[in-house]
Amino acid sequence: MNAVDPSDKTWQDMANCLGVDPDLFFPERGASTREAKEVCRGCVVRDECLEFALANGEKFGIWGGMSERERRRIRRARAIARRAAASVVSA
Ligand code: SF4
Structure with a gap:
């Protein structure tokens, strides 16, 4: 994944979803996310969008092609990797 400056939103100018109905990216609970993805x-x-959502703790919607549940999985995996790296450094 790319390192993204969370305050930089210039990537949004190149978003594929510009002009697309935002409701598509914030489906009702249980509704399909296929179209947004x-x-x-x-x-x-996509990478910038995903990293922005992760950095800002976006709880809802599809960002970078991923649902909140999928983003939660990434956050957990990164937290585990960080803890493992920290334990290697301190060992
Ligand atoms: S990854 Fe999806 S939500 Fe993010 S900018 Fe691109 S089209 Fe929009």
């Missing part, structure tokens, strides 16, 4: 699939700023 299709839009994200071809997006050139």
Whole structure:
């Protein structure tokens, strides 16, 4: 993943979802996320979008082609990796 400056939002100018109905990216609980993820699939700023959502703790919606549950999984995996790296350094 790229390191992204969370305050930099210039990537949004290149978003594939510009002009797309925002409701698509914030589906009702249990509704399909397939259409939103299709839009994200071809997006050139997908990494930036995902990192922005992770850095800002976005709780809702599809960001970088991932749902909140998928983003939670990434956050957990990174936290585990950070703890493992810290224990290696301190060992
Ligand atoms: S990854 Fe998806 S939500 Fe993010 S900017 Fe691109 S199209 Fe929009």
